[in-house]
Amino acid sequence: MAELAEQPSAKKTRILVVDDDPFLRQEIALHLMGAGYQVETAESAAQALEVMDAFHPKIVLTDWIMEGMDGLALCRALRQRKNGRLLYIILLTSHDAEDSLVSAFESGTDDYIPKPVSPRILLARVQAGARLVRLQLEVEQARREQAERERMAQQIQRAHKMQAIGSLTGGIAHNFNNYLAAILGYTELAREMFPGVGDGQLDEFLANIQQAGSEARDLVISLRSFSSGGSESRKVPLLGVMLDDIVRMLQPVMTASIRLKADFESDVPLVLVNQDQMYQMMMSLCINAREAMEGAGEIDLRLRHVHEMRSTCASCHEWLDDDYLELSVRDTGRGIDAETLQRLFDPFFSSKDVGRGTGLGLSVVHGIMHGCDGHILVDSEVGKGSCFRLLFPVDPLATQADDVAQQGVGSVRSFS
Amino acid sequence: MAKILVVDDEAQVRGMLAKMLSVEHHEVIEAENGVQGCKKYREHQPDLLITDLVMPEKNGIDMIMELKKEFPSIRVVAISGGGGITGSFDYLPVAKLVGALHILQKPFTLQALKSAVVEALRAPGLH
Numbered sequence: 001m002a003e004l005a006e007q008p009s010a011k012k013t014r015i016l017v018v019d020d021d022p023f024l025r026q027e028i029a030l031h032l033m034g035a036g037y038q039v040e041t042a043e044s045a046a047q048a049l050e051v052m053d054a055f056h057p058k059i060v061l062t063d064w065i066m067e068g069m070d071g072l073a074l075c076r077a078l079r080q081r082k083n084g085r086l087l088y089i090i091l092l093t094s095h096d097a098e099d100s101l102v103s104a105f106e107s108g109t110d111d112y113i114p115k116p117v118s119p120r121i122l123l124a125r126v127q128a129g130a131r132l133v134r135l136q137l138e139v140e141q142a143r144r145e146q147a148e149r150e151r152m153a154q155q156i157q158r159a160h161k162m163q164a165i166g167s168l169t170g171g172i173a174h175n176f177n178n179y180l181a182a183i184l185g186y187t188e189l190a191r192e193m194f195p196g197v198g199d200g201q202l203d204e205f206l207a208n209i210q211q212a213g214s215e216a217r218d219l220v221i222s223l224r225s226f227s228s229g230g231s232e233s234r235k236v237p238l239l240g241v242m243l244d245d246i247v248r249m250l251q252p253v254m255t256a257s258i259r260l261k262a263d264f265e266s267d268v269p270l271v272l273v274n275q276d277q278m279y280q281m282m283m284s285l286c287i288n289a290r291e292a293m294e295g296a297g298e299i300d301l302r303l304r305h306v307h308e309m310r311s312t313c314a315s316c317h318e319w320l321d322d323d324y325l326e327l328s329v330r331d332t333g334r335g336i337d338a339e340t341l342q343r344l345f346d347p348f349f350s351s352k353d354v355g356r357g358t359g360l361g362l363s364v365v366h367g368i369m370h371g372c373d374g375h376i377l378v379d380s381e382v383g384k385g386s387c388f389r390l391l392f393p394v395d396p397l398a399t400q401a402d403d404v405a406q407q408g409v410g411s412v413r414s415f416s
Numbered sequence: 417m418a419k420i421l422v423v424d425d426e427a428q429v430r431g432m433l434a435k436m437l438s439v440e441h442h443e444v445i446e447a448e449n450g451v452q453g454c455k456k457y458r459e460h461q462p463d464l465l466i467t468d469l470v471m472p473e474k475n476g477i478d479m480i481m482e483l484k485k486e487f488p489s490i491r492v493v494a495i496s497g498g499g500g501i502t503g504s505f506d507y508l509p510v511a512k513l514v515g516a517l518h519i520l521q522k523p524f525t526l527q528a529l530k531s532a533v534v535e536a537l538r539a540p541g542l543h
Contacts, residue, residue, distance in 0.1 A: 063449055174470065177497030181522035182428035188526040217523055 013130045013346060014038045016049040016057035018074065019092065020066045024117070028061065028092075031119050032126065032361040045069035049077060057087070058133045059126065061113075064093045064104070064356040079108040086136060088129040092117060155317035158342075165346060169363075173223045174408040180220065184213040193278060202398070223365050238325060240264030240303060242275065246282050247301065253287060257296035260286075266274025271325045271392040277368045283363035285329040285388050292386060302328040309391065313375035315345040316365040320375055324391035335382040344378065365390070417461060418537050419443045423453035424468040424495070429522070432497075436529055446452060450474025450482075457483055457490075464536055469496040477507060480514050491536045492516040493502065495524065507516040 010274050015037050017023040020045070029039045040055045042048035045066060051057075060078060064071035078084050091104050094115040104112060110132075113125055187209045193204060236242055240262075247262050254260060282301075289299045306326045310318055336344065345366040365388075369376050373393045380386035420442045424430040427448070434444040439456040445460050449457055451473045451474070457465060465483070469476035476494060483490050494511035508519040518532040 174497040175521040178426045178429055180434045181495075181497070181524065182426070184523045185429070185432040185436060185526065189432070189439065192526065193439065213523070 014057040018062035045074035075107045289331035297332040314378040324395040328389040330387040332385040336380040418463040421462040425471040450479035495520040497522045
């Protein structure tokens, strides 16, 4: 007995005793409590099910024959519950026929104790059950830790990938700008030095080169926004008023069957943003939303202060545990599948048809948000819609945005 | 008409800059990196230095700083494709810090170059 003695922690194992006989119920409970277990009792299967959520037993000891729902039915019901497979269920029974016992095990029972109950058998079998429960918990714990390690490793890998792509695109942008400088420079020189050559046809061709070159330049600017988080320009407080302006500018790119809804909290902490970048991000997100809804649906824009955000950034995968000013764009579109979600922020990755998108929109959003120490969250459900949430860090010492808008900017945190 | 030193490791860009400037009747001297740039600057003492920033051998920032010690009122226009070869660090603002009068982001328009040159030459210089 001494060898099998359980560790003190195992004695705290919670056991639920279910029996409609008050005397037997009481007696079993007393024996178990005497052995150091935490015990709760129920006089019926229905009551047992009610107690489950509050008590969280690891072991359930139930009588077989009871009024209403019997022990086997309770067994089946318990196994159906969330985490029910982890319960250790012992049946008290005076049925010792082979068929009966087999049907008990088939109903999900782990063990049985014959009636009349011998206190020594009771404790020995409960102890064996507690040992199994403990092992199972250890396995479960190890599995969870392993899954967590794998998740972390994956996040680190993805974060590294984003960084690598960032420096790669920065390098590409640099070289492209050199080529474009030569292409556009010589084209402009040619147009200026040789006007009217070939009845103006040459000029027309050169104008086309210039046009294509300018488009390439704009593309490189987008790439650079991704790799560096964008450039310096005018900073304004992120406020509903400014967003209203942006919404007005977005209206023309929406179809008549898309409803743009805006709900901007007025009492928000002060965050300074670059207005052009805000416009660029909102444009990207809203155009994506429009495409996802195939021209009809609702886009819901919201600005609110989120306290103690606990989530992981969708693009850099950093764990977030802070206060943020959140600007969200929710659509009622087709949603994003899990595979696409993984690659959402990769440059040149596009789920749109070839020629419909550059695949840079969200990369730029990633670059701008991280350039200002912000983050992005994405919730999406296939067939229901998606929600992109831009998180701007809030300085706990910052004043309210409204105060500043009225009094002029004082000592506040600013972002590029 | 002025004497202008153009430093850029990209032959295409250097040639294009030289052409743009000679069309404006400037005398153009070319160099393809910071080391050559320093040497040619001392040799020719031009009115203006137009330089790229990310270059092998010696980069534009180091070249400007070195020449600034010898020629405190050196006139510089810095141009860059933005970012480095492998990273996204932007050198143009740094060029401004070390004394470039104007900075131009590649690709730039002929007009932008012309006005940068005119304004830079208007600044008080050595000669």
